Amino acid sequence: MxxxxxxxxxxxxxxxxxxxxxxxxxxxxxxxxxxxxxxxxxxxxxxxxxxxxxxxxxxxxxxxxxxxxxxxxxxxxxxxxxxxxxxxxxxxxxxxxxxxxxxxxxxxxxxxxxxxxxxxxxxxxxxxxxxxxxxxxxxxxxxxxxxxxxxxxxxPLMIKSAPATHRPNFDERQHFITIGNFRHAPNWDAVLQLKQHLWPGIRQKLPKAELHIYGAYPPPKATQLHNAKEGFCVKGWVDDALQAMSQARVLLAPLRFGAGIKGKLIDAMAVGTPSVTTLIGAEGISEEWPGAIALDDKSFIENAVALHQDSACWNQAQERGDVVLTLRFLASLxxxxxxxxxxxxxxxxxxxxxxxxxxxxxxxxxxxxxxxxxxxxxxxxxxxxxxxxxxxx
Structure with a gap:
């Protein structure tokens, strides 16, 4: 709007x-x-x-x-x-x-x-x-x-110009991020999927990694999920979502239902942050995903870990994101x-x-x-x- x-x-x-x-x-x-x-x-x-x-x-x-x-x-x-x-x-x-x-x-x-x-x-x-x-x-x-x-x-959702060339690189970033209004049912479901099924597997392979969870209107049931020892950090509202995304190495979006195209995934591409999502998350955006489209929990965990650890894989994903944005989501189009x-x-x-x-x-x-x-x-x-x-x- x-x-x-x-x-x-x-x-x-x-x-x-x-x-x-x-x-x-x-x-x-x-x-x-x-x-x-x-x-x-x-x-x-x-x-x-x-x-x-x-x-x-x-x-x-x-x-x-x-x-x-x-x-x-x-x-x-x-x-x-x-x-x-x-x-x-x-x-x-x-x-x-x-x-x-x-x-x-x-x-x-x-x-x-x-x-x-x-x-x-x-x-x-x-x-x-x-x-x-x-x-x-x-x-x-x-x-x-x-x-x-x-x-x-x-x-569609649009970006004003081609992605910036000067963005934090792989080594300058750390941790995972997920973001979305907690009042939106698909986002809350995704947080629960991360907490109950996905983050334990990722954390097991990356014991020092953290997942930063941002979004407006976090209810008590969400803030109660916060566990610093597990690296599961419920942050709530963030003034500058793009800035927060640009500091993260990988965005996680395990969406099981939804519609339209997902603004968080367009934003992630705009700041050069590769993502792991589902077929629902990628729908309407691109099949050539800047990261990975996971079909099950095992694939989601493996791809999240690989993107976080492999700089070559990460850089390729970032480049694919730039191509997707330029070909499909520039405002001039x-x-x-x-x-x-x-x-x-x-x-x-x-x-x-x-x-x-x-x-x-x-x-x-x-x-x-x-x-x-x-x-x-x-x-x-x-x-x-x-x-x-x-x-x-």
């Missing part, structure tokens, strides 16, 4: 960021980029007034839940605005994979036949354009759920294409909408359910306020 906001500003577009989320100490200061921030309310007609006064040409919804909440209001009061859904990743794919892991079986596409998928894919159909960060997920949407290619646009797509879609919005009958049909029907639910909640909240006010009197 930050990359999109910065790109829009670089085009000299007037950009407003509106969110119902509470402010936190870790939030970015968007005013530095001349981006206006607004607090908005869920299930409130106050948004109707706000959006009419602002009258944007393009509205980007960050994830399908925001499209559900505000999409019908935008369509009602600004029918000519281009509605763009930013998925980040397919939540229903991640949820289906998570369910398969919990049940101890292989993932099947039937695992996506869930209420979450119905909601998410309906939001994709309703939107004029949906931004996808994974080509794998674009293919899935088109082949399995018949989403038209004309409603999808590929724009994607930014102009996205802007052109948005401008073209906005200019020919009625023509594109006429091509998508399913989109029109879903907006006619499913928008009513989200609209009426929101209005019911709004009415209920207003009634509660009146009751509270009467009680106070």
């Amino acid at each position: 930050m990359q999109l906001l910065e790109l829009f500003r670089s085009c000299d577009w007037q950009v407003h960021f509106a969110s119902p989320a509470q402010m936190t100490e870790h939030m970015a200061d968007l005013s530095l980029a001349q981006i206006a921030c607004h607090g908005i309310e869920l299930n409130s007609a106050s948004f109707d007034v706000f959006i009419q006064q602002l009258a944007p040409d393009i509205v980007v919804f960050d994830r399908f839940m925001m499209e559900e909440q505000f999409g019908w209001r935008v369509e009602k009061f600004l029918p000519d605005a281009l509605r763009v859904l930013n998925t980040e990743d397919l939540h229903s794919l991640r949820d289906g994979r998570h369910q398969a892991v919990k049940e101890g079986r292989e993932f099947d596409l039937q695992d996506m036949h869930t209420p979450m998928a119905w909601r998410e894919i309906a939001a994709i159909f309703r939107s004029d354009l949906t931004l996808m960060i994974s080509e794998v997920e674009m293919t899935l949407l088109q082949s399995q759920f018949h989403v038209p290619a004309t409603q999808l646009h590929y724009v 994607h930014e102009s294409a996205l802007i052109e797509r948005l401008v073209t879609h906005h200019a020919k919005i009625n023509s594109f909408r006429q091509q998508h009958f399913m989109s029109s049909m879903l907006r006619h029907h499913s928008m009513k359910s989200t609209q009426y639910m929101s209005q019911w909640i709004e009415a209920k909240n207003q009634l509660s306020l009146k009751v509270d006010s009467s009680s106070a009197e």
